[in-house]
Amino acid sequence: MRPAILMGGACAVFAFACTPAFAQGTVTLYGLLDAGVNYLSNAQTGRHDGKLEGGSKYSLEDGSTGGQNGSRWGLLGTEELGGGWRAVFRLEGGFTINNGALGQGGAEMGRQAYVGLASPYGTVTAGRQYDFIATRVGTLAASTQWAGYISGHASDVDNFLHTRRINNAVKYTSPDYRGLSLGAMYSFGGVAGSVGHQQIWSAGLGYANGPFTFGAAYLNARNPNLSFYGSNPSAGTSVASMNTGSVGSATSPESNPAYAGYASASTLQIAAAGGAWRLGPVTLGATYSNVQFRGLGDTATSGPNPFGYSGTATFNVGELNIRWQLSPAFLLGTAYSYVHNGGADGRDSAIYRQGSLGADYLLSKRTDVYSIVVYQHASGTDSLNQSAVASISGQTASANNHQLAVRFGLRHRF
Template sequence: MVSMVAVPCFAQSRVTLFGLIDEGFNYLSSAQTSRPATGPVGHSQYSLQDGATGGLGGSRWGLRGEEDLGGGLAAIFQLENGFSINNGALAQGGAEFGRQAWVGLRHDLGTVTLGRQYDPVVVFVQAFSAAAQWGGYLSAHPGDIDNLANTRRINNAVKYMSPVIRGFSFGAMYSLGGVPGSVGRNQVWSAGFGYSVANFGFGAGYLNARNPNFSFYGTNPNAGTAITSNNLGSAGSATSPEVSPIIAGYASANTVQIIATGISYQLGAATLGALYSNVQFRGLGNTSTSGPNPLGYSGSAIFNTGELNFKYQITPALTAGAAYTYTRDSGASDLGVSIYQQGSAGVDYLLSKRTDIYSIIVYQHASGTDSLGRPAVANIMGQTASANDHQVAVRLGIRHKF
């Protein structure tokens, strides 16, 4: 007699819990407290801030997992929540998984993912910036104009990433606008590539977002959905400060286009890096499908940003860095030019593989006329805009990864 027993076959799978907590003490030389007709009023500020606004990385926790489907194919996913350690509130405008939320398939031929994700500009260029290495959010380019500090995520996105072949990789993304009867409205598409070998690295990326007030700047749950909403910032009032005056006036752009490149070269313990980005708010004045235009702008506003950075590995546990950034906005219509110059420096010391302490200092100077048609004020990323043309931010922080 032969007995047969059916043994179920299960695919191998695993799920990993991960996270990071970043907290620190911040000093800001000038923060607007009001905006009366006579001009902005401000004072110095001392505060505790989560890493999302002034540190090396926003506090987060998440789950990532994969299941082996056989034949070199695997199902993968990532859910990543951002929060503020100061009050426990959800970050990214109240999204439960506001940092990332996607599912997909991975194969030797590449990876396809669907959901809320980072675009290829971030994937291929961000790593060359001072912000990604040692400078954090404070040292991001003014207004995070090129999104190299991950201020914006892309919703409803399909992304393909190639495998790395002899140091070369590439990727592309498309976000569906989802507007009935208008395929192109609110769509975002992006592509990029990178190359890394030995001590040399290079990356480039392109992003194009239609109706960016909603498709790019309005992707968090707390964003305005009415055509009169401005998700880029605010002109402030007699009782409130300006918000993102560097770009706040450009909500009516029909399209935003970002082109960015980065390069690095390592020489012993030293690493030299450089970045360039060109950001264009095109077709200003589209009040029917993009956003408000109270100043009556038309044409395009073009930002050109250059960064030079330096990192030195003093010991295996101690890293120091410095960077200089120059941003120029050509202005819209006859608005005139605004210029933002920024210098930053930082040190990071590893207490263990998972815990480090760090310090960052940033100085920014503004000149010309900003997007709100007013004398430009300094606005270090993540901080309240200054009441004048210069601003200093200092942070002492601690970060723990798990």
């Protein structure tokens, strides 16, 4: 982020007038634009006689679905209160650069919206925020460094790409102590008569010292079809909604087939860890996550169960990645990920193997061009109780068990 407008005391941003203030403060306007051309093989078009059909797809896409970063603009503010205390806030909205439509299901400030207090003892914020899976471990995956959204793990099953934000959340982050920081978050379900219904909590730690970086985090979401996957304005609010994804039809493709069938889970649990080691211009990284859709069959308070699942469906996800900074302006990267869904009810499991390649070149401090190539192969039986199809994150699911995605993008920050 780079400051574009600074305000202190009495000031104005655009046409918004500020009343006189006596404490020292700043507000920074920032943003990012990411546009590119994508190719996708075997993209589903629907069903014919019960069989999936597909073909090649060419499209202009915003970075939020097919590139490095989602386009956004935001305001970041602080006000000095004295004694090392500060008031802080962030308002950040996403949009699709193709047509200017609001992102995150139509939310005006759908990426982040919070206010809080920072002090020598840590920072407390309240509002719509990222959980610690995204901020402590997701940052160590290739997808958040150079490989973009399309390199996420099987429709971002572990939320490393913070596809889902946490509403109604209070979050504490500790000060940094010799490279170590801790944090915890709690999201209120807000359901009368049931404190635990739709609640979410998360905790994490991060450590960075010299060439070594490490992160670990945990997230637990009750009734995740509504509380976690239903956190955008466009999501369904009743237990008949299937916010985890869709089964598709004769005229529409499936979405998130790796886990769409698990909307009836009473609890979503994610535990993750990752690390990186910098050796000169080369950085070696690895991440692991365990994702569990627990208590399947909770149709009364969570969501539909079209395939009659019960018990727990568990995903084990591993990634190895390498980043090579050839020069200050030129970066190359490669990554391999392995996703294993153990299935539920003793049914057949599914495996997703994926390789990614990327290159990024800085034209200036704020503008870069990049290319990403992702190939995924699926096997077994997926959550929609069918032969597993490839499911590259942010893209139309494949009509068969393999899929190739290619992206050429341009990104600008301000």
